[in-house]
Amino acid sequence: MNEIMSLQLIITFLFILFSPNIKAASVVTSEVxxxxxxxxxxxxxxxxxxxxxxxxxxxxxxxxxxxxxxxxxxxxxxxxxxxxxxxxxxxxxxxxxxxxxxxxxxxxxxxxxxxQHLDYLDLSFNPFGGQIPEFIGSLYKLQHLDLSMCWFSGRVPYGLGNLSRLQYLDLNGNFGSYVGKLEWLSNLSFLRHVGLNNINLTEATDWLQVVSELPSLTKLQLQACFLPSVSSTSISFVNSSKSLAFVDLSGNTLTNSIYLWLSNFSTSLVHVDLSLNNLQGPVPGFAFENMTSLLHLYLDQTHIEGIPNTFRNMCSLKRLSFLNSNLSGQLVELFLNLSGCTKDALEYLNLENNNLSGSLPDFTVLSSLRELHLFNNMLDGSFPKRFGQLSNLTVLDLGSNQLGGSLPDFSVFSTLKILRISNNKLNGTFSTSIGQLSKLEELYVSSNFLEDTISEVHMSNLFDLKIFDLSYNKLTLNFSSVWLPPFQLDVIALSNCKIVSRLPAWLQTQNKFSYLDLSSTEISGLVPSWFWDLSPNLYFLNLSNNSLRGVLPDLSLKFAGNPAIDLSFNYFEGSIPPFPPTMSSLSLSNNMFSGSISFLCANTGFLSYLDLSDNHLLGEFPSCWTPWETLFFLNLANNKFSGKIPNSMTSGCLIKSLHLRNNSMSGEMPTSLRNCERLAVIDLGNNKFSGTLPAWIGDSLLDLTILSLRSNRFHGMVPWQLCNLAMLQVLDFSRNSISGTIPECLNNLTAMVQNTSSNALISSSYILGSPGVNGGISAGNYQEHALLVWKGVESEYKSTLGLLKSIDLSSNKLSGEVPVTVTSLIGLISLNLSRNSLTGPIPPKIGQLNLLNTLDLSDNLLAGEIPESCSQLNALGVLDLSNNNLSGKIPSNTKLQSFDPSAYAGNLELCGPPLSNTCPGEEQPQDPDFDMEPREDGIITLGFYVSMALGFIAGFWGVVATLVLNRSWRHAYFQFLNHTKDQLYVAVVLNIAKFQRWLRS
Incomplete structure (x- = not known):
């Protein structure tokens, strides 16, 4: 006990002794x-x-x-x-x-x-430009360096190889930068992340060896680096990373040898992207079969063939994509190759834009599948009659195939959010099971053959529907006027459906939609005022091809973003009201609008497409077109505009198509039009434009495909510079006062020299509206059209315009010979040089134009024989060589003989079928009692007709009696009358032709 007490005393003493120091230490720590x-x-x-x-x-x-x-x-x-x-x-x-x-x-x-103590530097997504600063290689303690998307260019400094502590290097997106050898990268042994996307590595032939020697590497990004394809057989993997998980080598030109290199990381890889490479043939079996940890595999836009069969053991694979590759074969076979353990893990399968064929398999066997993309293949047949089990699909895209039959029961897809079955051959009724998909957000069934009447029964449970596209079917929409939809739509696309009523009343309940297409739906009547106040988000409106009437209100504040508006082919009238100044596209054609187009002055420069054709608009063009630097297509044809084309309209111009046909415009073509170097179509026909044909057209407008100046007041010569227009397919200068000769250089018109055309359509894209600064941009496709005289009739060509190659220089004052180079234009479908003063012969080799359907050389001064080669013009449907000085025999050919004699009329010395006069030396056997030879004009005189009349009166009764009694005499007499009738006909025709020629001379 005493020892214990003593110990307690000692401890107490020590505590008292040292307690001040303990307090002091506490104070010091607090101060620190x-x-x-x-x-x-x-x-x-x-x-x-x-x-x-x-x-x-x-x-x-x-x-x-x-x-x-x-x-x-x-x-x-x-x-x-x-x-x-x-x-x-x-x-x-x-x-x-x-x-x-x-x-x-x-x-x-x-x-x-x-x-100097900086270990983290991130300046990414700031557009500094210039080169990556050399001094950064001296920040030796850096572990994290991110200079991505800084717009750097030039050589990446080798000094970055001095950053021996670096673990993260990201130079992605510096498109103008390049690297020679990559050996400096091998010094960075701690690197885990390497991002060199879009850096030019063309000269880095050591890239594969270098990245294989980075022992800590987990993520490698070498997208679009122009990587040279190198063999991996000589690569050492001694120091290779054992944890490489992410590899993106997309957008290069790598070949199949890359498969072998990747197989060395089969146990660690989680993400592999080889898209946009030059992979050929089938996927080899060793490539991915042992990658049991792989989650994502992208082989988009390659040249892989056949059906891959290496996925059975990839039990972790969640995303597999072959978008826009070259897969072919039966889709069923591919699904069989996914039937191993992959089927229980796969969540995303993208096979869009391939050549897969056959019928649809039961895709519910892939129990974990969330998204299935089969857009644009060659699948046919119908849906499976029944599906095996409930599916977890949220996206099903089967659009643009050839699937037929009726719609299946979609109730097994209770989680479906997106259903795309557009552009197929589906028929039958609109399945009511679609209306039970309560989670459906996007529904695309356009361009099929479905026939049904859609009512509120089909739509009652679609609470989350945002996109509703039933366009181009044979569906009728018949909703009650008091129906309240359970959804708020963003996209309403009902083009070519039939709407029973006027503008649907249920639209009044929708106040969030941004896209509305009710074109060709048979709606009619006055547009109610409530319609123009529906949605503040609206940026696309199409009411075209209906029978709507009324006067438009002020629409300048009624739309969002950069709207596209199409009200064409209706009966709207009155003056054109203000439209949103930021609109991107406006079509008001084929209505009854009148007045000026001064509303355009409010536009702030977003407009790319404007069509006001076929109205009653008048006045001069406003001179406030300077802000319209984005205008691609302009059509003001068939109105009453007057005055000149203002120079301001074409300054800084991007215009591709200019249609001003059929107005009353005058003046010369403005020289500022030469700034419009993208012009492909100019149609100024049927106006009062004057002046000479500008030579700068051939110097500046080299993209011209169609040039029509028909029916104006142009004069002067055809400039030879027009021969520079290698893409020209339609040239129409008819009905002007153009003189001089036809240029000899026609054989430089390359498009006409070629006898084929790549596409029947001539079309271009343009901005069709966007919801705003942060929204996506929609693109429209404009199909070009032209009004041409074809077989004597003025017709509009659109869907086949790209196949038409035509030259029309008719009704001018051209002289000289038809240039022989015209026979090089073997793609020509129509050639019209009529009503000029052309002389000389028809080019002997004109028969080379074997696609020619229309040939009109009438009303000239052409001489000589019709070339024998014309007998080769087998496609000829219209021929007119009348009123020239042609002579000789018409070449014997079924086609040439099939035309009416009027095609050769007015050529006095032509002979042979189909003309009635025979050629010399080819006389037919004659009856000895009658002279059947055609007589010269001088033989048939006034005395001839008088004697005929007197003889008839004097001998009538005797002749009649004789003819009644004598059969052979009766037969000879009537033969004489027929012969006389033929002589009279030929004489009259020849004298009329002579009289016409006398008048013309």
Missing amino acids: ADVKIECIERERHALLIFKQGLIDADGLLSSWGGEDCCKWRGVSCSNTTGHVVKLNLNYVNRPPLEISYQPLRGNISSSLLEL
Whole structure:
């Protein structure tokens, strides 16, 4: 007991003895904890110099001015030393409410070298430009370097190989940068992330060996680097990473040898993307069969053939994509190859744009499948009669195939959100099971052969529906006028459906939609005022090809974004009201609008398509077209416009198609039109334009495909520069006062020299509206058209315009000979040189134009014989050689003889079928009692007719009596009468032709 007490006393004494020191130590520790760590002054100064070199339009670095740089935006310091260790000025990763539209620009100052303790530098998504600064290779403590999307160009500095501690390197998206050899990368043994997307590595023949020697590598991004394809058989894998999980080599020209290299990482790979490479033939069996950890495999846009069969043991595979590859064979076979353990894991399967055929398998066997994309293959047959089990599918895309039959029972797809079955051959009724898909958001069934009446019964449970596309079927929509839809639609596409009523009343319940297409739906009547106040989000409206009436209100504030509006082919009237100044497309053609087009002056320069044709618009063009720098297509044909084309309309011009046909416009073609170098179509026909044909057309407008100046007042010669128009397919200068000769260089019109055309359509794309700055842009496809005289009839050509190659120079004052080079234009379908003063012969080799359907050389001064080669014009449907000085025999050919004699009339010395006069030396045997030879005009005189009359009167009764009694005499007499009738006909025709020629001369 005494020992215990003694011990207690000793402990108490020691506590009392040392308690002041313990208190003091406590105080010191507290003081240290309260010490405020501030940045180093020289580092603060270095950051300020760095800031001075930047352009900070939105004040991102406005906080860079206080004493403590550790509190500045994007700057982090060490808690113990105060040194700056992290600089993060990434533009994309800013807080959403602070995202600026103006990233940092300017120069990256070498003052950053003062930050020698910096281990994290991120300047990504700021467009600095120039080269990657060399000094960055001297920031030796860097572990994380991200300079992606900085618009750098030039050589990537080899000095980056000095950053021996670097673990993360991202230079992605610096498209103008390049690297020679990659050996400097092998010094960075701690690298786990390598991002060199879009860096030119054409000369880096060592790339495969270098990345194989990075022992810590987990992620490799070499997308679109122009990687040279190298063999992997000599590559050493001794120091290779055992943890490489992510490989993106897409967008290069790699060949099948890359499969062997990838197989060395089969146990670690999780993500592989080989899209857009030169992979050929079938996928080899060893390529992926042992990659049991692989989750994502992308082989899009390659040249793989057949049906891959290497997926049975890939039990982890969740995403598999062969988008736009060359897969062929039966789809059923591919599903069989996925029937191993893959079928229980696969969630995403994309086989779009391939050549897969056969019928649809029961895709519910893939129990985990969430998305199935089979768009644009060659699948036929019908849906399976029944599906095996409930499916977890959320996306089913079977569009653009050849599937037929009726729609199946979709009730097994209770989780379906997107259903695309457009552009098939489906028929029958619209399945009511679709209306039970309560989670459905997007429904596309357009361009099929479905026939049914859609009512509220079909739509009652579609609570989440956003996109509703029934276009181009034989469907009738008949909803009650008091029906309240359970959904709020974003897209309403009902083109070519029949709507029972006027504008559907249920539209009044929809106030969020942005896209409305009710074209060709048979709606009629006045447009009610409520229609124009439906949705503030509307950026696409198509009411064309209906029978709607009324006067449009002010629409300038009724649309969102850059709207596209089509009200064509209706009965709207009155003046054109203000439209949104930001509209991208406007079509009001084929209505009854009147007045001027001054409303266009409010446009702010987004318009790419304008069609106001076929109205009653008048007046001169406004001179406020300067902002319209985005206009691609302009059609003002068939109105009453007058005045000149203002120069301001075509300054800085991007226009591709200009239609001003059938107005009362005058003046010369403005020289500013030569700025429109993209012009493919010019149609100024049926106006009052004058002046000479501009030579600059052939110098500047080299994309011209159609040039029509028909029925104007142009004069002067055809400039030889037009022969530079290698793409020209339709040339129409008819009904002007053009003189001189036809240029000899016609054989330079390359498109007409070729006897084939790549496409029956002549079309181009244009902006068809967008919901706004942050929304996607829709594209429209404009099909070009032209009005041509074909077989004597003025007709519009559209769907076959690309096949038509025509020259029409008729009704001018052209002289000289038809150039022999015209026979080189073997693609010509129509050639019309009529009603000129052309002389000389028809080119002997004109028969080379074996596609020619119309040939009109009438009303000229052509002489000589019709070339024998004309007998080769087997496609000829219209021929007119009348009223020339042609002579000789018409070549014997069934086609040439099939035309009416009027095709050769007025050529006095032509003979042979189908003309009645025979050629010399080819007389027919004659009756000895009668002279059947055609007589000269001089034989048939007035006395001839008088004697005929007197003889008839004197001998009538005697002749009649004789003819009644004598059969042989009766027969000879009537033969004489027939012969006399023929003589009279020939004489009259010849004298009329002579009289016409006399008048013309």
